[in-house]
Every structure is written in C-alpha cells, then in structure tokens.
Amino acid sequence: MEGILPSGKPLKGKRANSVEVEGAAAACETCHRRSGMGSLEGNIVVTPITGRFLFANENNRPIALVDPRAPKNVSRAHSPYTQASLAKAIRKGINVGNRLLSPLMPHYDLSNAEVKAVMAYLRQLSADLSPGVGEDTLHFATVVTPGVDPKKQEAMLGMMQKAFTQRNASQEDYSGRMRMPIDLLPRTLRNWQLTVWELKGAPDTWAGQLAEKYRKEPVFAVISGLSNTTWQPVHAFCQQEKIPCMLPSTTLPATETAFYSLYYSRGVALEADVLAKYLRDQGKNAPHRIVQVYRDDEVGRTAAKALTEALRDSGIQVESRVLSGQDEPDLNVAMKDIANEDGLMLWLRPADLSAVSKIMPTLPATRTFASGFLEEENYASMPKAWQPQIRIVYPYELGEKRQKNIVALKKWLQSWNLPLVDETFQSEVFFNLLFLTDLSSQMLDNLYRDYMVERAEDMLSLGSNVSAYPHLSSARGQRFASKGAYIARFAENGKLVAETNWIVP
C-alpha cells in the first residue's frame, strides 16, 4: 500500500507517456483503491484487480459496474490471469487478451518472486463479503445518542423505516415501475434491514454498548444517526470495526478524519472558522474584541475553542464566557461589560437565547452572531427586537435555491404521510437514504465495506442534491461534504437571507 518493495526500496513504475512514478504514487492502491475494486476518474476506468476478478473463470467471476454513469459498462470477460500473464500486464502493460492497458497504468519492473507476492495479496483482497451481508438480508444500523429531541428521533426513524420498506417492496416488484437500467444488472436480491442502536448514559460507556449491539447483530454499515453532543465514541467504534459510518446528523463530528466516517460538515468548528474568516477579512474594520458566550458542554467547548484558535494572531482579542444557567445572576455574569463596538458570538441554543433576551431586550454589540447549527431552524423564536441586528453563521442554502433542493423531500414526506419537523435535519436523512440506494445499486453484489466508502467518496457530488446544503462534494480522503457557510441576516418578513457570499474558510 505504501509502494515499498520487499527489499525496502520504493516501488518504481513508468507510464506509457514516459512519466515515472515512485513510492506511494506507484502503489496499486493509488488507482485501484484499498478494496482493489478499482475506480473511475473522468473517462478513465480503473478495473477491479482482486483475485475474484483476475483469476476466476467466466462462470464464477462476479460483475462490477465500472462506470455508474453508463450502466452497460461492466467489467469485461477475459481468460483467467496466470502468473505469466499477470507479469506481462505488470511489466509491459499488456493484458491477458494481448491488448494494451491504459497509458495510465505504469509498467513495473518486478521480479518473479514479487509478482508472486502481488498475486497472493490480490487473492485475499476483498475475497469475502463483509460482515452484515446475509444470504438474503443486508443489515444496517442507525445510532441515536441520549438527550436528543424525541420529535427529531421519531422523524428520522420514521423516514428510514419507510425508505427501507419502500426499497424492499420495489425490488420484489419488477412490474409497473420505471426502473433504471442499472437495476436490471444481475444481482442477489437482499432485503435491507434496519436496526436502531439507541445509546444510554455517559459517552464513555457507549463503546461498550456499541460493541455489545454489534456482537448481537453485525451490520454492514451505520446509516445516518442523531446526536446533539459528542459523536466521537461512535466514530472510534466505526473505525475500529471497519464499518462505514455514513453521514450522521451531529453538530459535533470527530475532529480527526478517519477512513470509515463521512460527515456532512465539520459542524460548529466549521462555523467558528467561517466567522473567523469573515471577521479577519474586515481588516481595519474588524472589532478589536469578540466576546463569545457558550454552554460548558461538549458542543459549547468545541465551538469556543475553535473560534479562539481561528482568531489567533488576528489582532482580534477573544474573550470566552460560560453561561452556567438561565437565572438572572448567571445571565448577568455572561453578558456583563459588552460594548457597542465589540463583536459578540452567542454559541447558544434557542432556549438560552430567549433567556438572554429577557435581560437584554436590545443587543449590546452592533455585531452579534449566533450559530446556525445550534439554532436548529428555530428562527421564529428569535426575539423580534434582535432580528434587525443579529447575524447567523448559516451552514445551509437559503432562498429559492434551497427550496429547489428540498422540494423532493417535501413531496416524499407528503406522499408517505410523514411529518416535517426540522427541514435541514430531515434533508440530511433524506439525502443519505437516496445516496445509499444509489450506492447499493452501483455496488451490485460486491458488498465490501471499503468499496462502499470508496464509491461514496467518488459519487457523493454526482447524484442530485436533495439536501439543504448548497452543494455536497467528496473525493478520496475528503471526509466533510459541505465546506462553508453564509453570514445571514433576518429580512423584514422574518426570513433569513444571505448577507455574504458562501464563505469557505
């Protein structure tokens, strides 16, 4: 994987256009990926190279869709590779059918022993289907952490169960429904099954709970999930068990990236960076000091720390204050001595904002900001007197574009009689369910977890964006699909409008 030969020397290859590659850049994994299932870039198809594809006979070779945009474009028939023909492909770029491989495939001067080692490696690579794949069932889980809004939990689970039922029904019934050509490729019909992992108690006990649940029912992937506090234990669990952990809804994703977890965004840390960039870009007009008020919990601490770090050496002094309760003395401590020319960032949820507004009917600082993630779309409860002045760091799309994105969600909810409780949140769940459907169509019977993550990396930006985000995008190694936010203000009709362009820190 690192492109190191058994001798310890770096692997070297030479492409047909005489570009030399060395080390990691020359490693098989760079193009054929960790799973060995290949990839697609532009119109360059990188074919699967696992043993099941290279060495099998026609009768027992699986089919892979090598270009999801062209459903007829499946892996091709060929005679099984032998050591000699594999060596020829590796050394001279000529395949088992005596045809030239793509000029992108480097030629490697490997010894017979090294080719043999490559063969042995490829034979065991993605050889068995991943855990969670049953004879006729594909198992998924979703995770709910303690303390979430029960209405949101109910909305998410309702949507997921409905989507799974709909999907299972549609794959049994081939008549009367418009089908994508991709659905006609041969595959084993497996019902999707959803299990809900509802965690209890303190975050440091979650790892044990997850392990126990997983032992009882191994799942292929964790889909969505809901948390308004830390997600770290789930992230760590997915990484440890090598389970794809796809696009949970959390304001607090893990900060370090890991192969198996994909997120919509960096959550409150992203908002902090966007605000810092916005303030820095004001140059001389930036406030000399910004006061940030937060709750002393995981989310609050993370947000405050991120803003402090993002404004380091900016010339803007950051003063951090904890709001310890909604009683007047607590509020007074947090909000004292704020001058009109200061900046003020309120990392507070609606109930806290409402409490603050009781002692401060008008905002003390001209430039006051609040967090879009923490508001959870409860803008109606924003004190009226604050509205002309306060700005929201807003990580979603606004206006007509937003409406266009989420029209599919609204129609789907309506047709299944499901409630719309929280538009941005439910749009995340909806996007994820459609994305999962696409991914599983494209994977056919190649149900390997690594392959799923790689497909997700490559395909995230290709489907239609039915989420509340302006655009979602990923690529190899990228783990946060949305990368910016607006600074938004309240229009006179009480609706949010963008005051700035989309800011990407």
Place this chain on the structure above:
Amino acid sequence: MYSLQQYLKSTTQKVVIAALISVSTFFFATPLLAAESAEVEEGSPAPDFIRTIADYKLPDVEVTRKDDKKLKFIKELDDGRPVIMNFIFASCSAICPMLSHVFSQVQTKLAKDSQKVHLMSISIDPESDTPTILSEYAKKFGAGSDWDFYTGTTEASLAIQKAFNAFRGDKMNHSSVIFMRAAPGKSWVRLEGFVSPDVAIREYRSLR
C-alpha cells in the same frame, strides 16, 4: 459520455482538429481504454491524445493563488509570458498526479530557457483545495516560482472550466487536458489525452 459528434457540436468556439490520433479509440472506447484498445505488438508506444487549436473567451473572475493572494484570472494569464495550463484537484488519485508529473518535468526541462514559461494549475475542487492544501500539493511535485496554483470560489472555477470547454459536469468527470499559448491574443493549443513531457515540450517549442 461524449461522442465525437456531440463533442464537436457542443464546442462553441472555433476548433480546428489539427491532428486526430486514434480518435476512435479515444472517443468511442474511452471507458474501455484499459481493456479494449486495438491489439498491439508488444511494446509499441501509442499514447493517445488529440491536438486542437482554439480561441477561448476568458472569464473576468477573481482567483486565489496558493500564497492566498486574490488576483484577476485574466491578468495572471496575460502577464506577457507564454502559458501552459491544466486543471487539477489535490484529492484526485489518477489523472491529476500524472498531469502534475508532466508539469514537473516540463518545468525542469524548460528551466534554462531565457524566455520563462508560466505554468498554471487551476483547482476544479476549489472548496477543498484551500491555499494551504495547494501549497502542500505544489511542494509534493517540486513546483518552483514559475508554476502557480489557483483556487477561488466554486463559481470562478466553473467559469474558467467552462470557458476552456473543460467542464464535464463534475470534478469526477474531468479529463486529462493541457492548454498552452505563446502570448496574450494568440490561439490556444489544446492537448487532450495522454501527453508525455517530451511531447508537451515539443508542442511548446512550436507555439507561434
């Protein structure tokens, strides 16, 4: 998937097909390049690319260079030097590293020229490719002072890709293409496909 006809139809600017090397392979069988090119004698080198001459209407957009300076894209192109340009993104695993290796070798081989060339790499994943990430990327390929990397807003990157008829709907659909031009006002030479450093230099030397 573009067929040649569709490609020509969609190309609004004046395009002269100067040389078509293995057109059928490139356009009709591209998804199967790996397995389906013509049968060959061992070792016969046949790197495929298409050379066209084109004029492009350049967009008046702002870009951010990897040193975080905001600049007018047109001014960067028209600074008087000949330009060799490509589109890349840092998380791209196959095409972009190859293109960047070509640029790296072109840079080395043209280093002694008295007339300095301006190598320009434009990110097609600008939200992810921050100046910091582009700087790391540049370092990885040994980019010197004549090789600049640019990012900017998604809109700016799209406008540039569209102007050069290099936008294929998504970054994952991008193709391997190099553009070069002798001076402001001159036509562009567009090389689409697999170009070796030597071919790129030969093309550069024959720019008029």
